Amino acid sequence: MPLHVPPAPAPALRSVLAALGSPTAVRDARTPALRSLSGPLTPELPLPVHVWDQIATGDRPPRTRLTGWRFLIRSGDLAVAAADTVLTPDGWTFSHFFEGPYLSSTERALRQAETMTAGYQPRLLSIPALYMLTLWLHGDPTSDTDTDGPAPSDVLIPLAPAPPGIAAHRPCTVADLLPVLTLRVRPAPAAPLLGQPA
Known part of the structure; x- marks a missing residue:
């Protein structure tokens, strides 16, 4: 079933297009692919990036916050980099632009x-405490991207490299x-101080 990719905020897309059109931004990017390509580059597949700061607190469900939008930058049919946008007071x-293993893993x-049978809204979910990034398939394809934490039935696909003991792409x-x-x-529980009973 096709994914329901949400539209990115227009200012986020405009800021990426402006950066792609800026020789300085592309030249200063730490992405060799962007510096070496001469053809047209297009931002595609915008994904909202959420951060999961607290995994769980008692019986409360996990909470996330929207921190940005990520665009895959394509040259023809090939994704050569990604561009992140952030929300500022303005x-x-x-x-920034970047490349690396999360690009192909995404x-x-x-x-x-x-290939899944249900319809999902794709998002990226960062779990900083584990240095982990997942593709989060939200079960409500029509929900606002800046609301709704992960529901128990939502699907997470850990991206490679995944933390030890967690299978990437499962x-x-x-x-x-x-x-x-x-x-x-x-x-981890604190070790007892010397002279204190264990």
């Missing part, structure tokens, strides 16, 4: 998601993956 603005996860529901994530980020 609105959406270009942040494309692979999107291809996986397109789709899991939030309900199945949440206990593993919670266990991973739970602080």
Whole structure:
């Protein structure tokens, strides 16, 4: 079933187009692919980027916050880089270009998601405490991108490289993956001080 890719805010797209049209921004980018290509570059597949700061707090569901939009930058049929935008007090603005393993991993996860039978709204979910990025397939394709935390039935596809013990590109529901994530980020119990009973 096709994914329901949400439209990016117009100022976010304009800021990426302006950066792509700026020889200085492209030349200063730390992305060899952008500096070496001479053909047209187009931003596609905008994905809202959410951050999951707290995995779980008691019985409350996990909460996320929208922090940006990521665009895949294509040269012909090839994704050569990505561009991130961030929300500032003045609105959406270009942040930076980048390449690396998450670029191809995102494309692979999107291809996986397109083979699923249910309709989803794709988002990216960053879990800083685990240095982890996932493709988050939100079960309500029509919801606002800046609302709705992960529902238990939403699907997460961990992107490569994934943290040890978590399989990259293996789709899991939030309900199945949440206990593993919670266990991973739970602080270790403090060691007793010398002279105190254990």
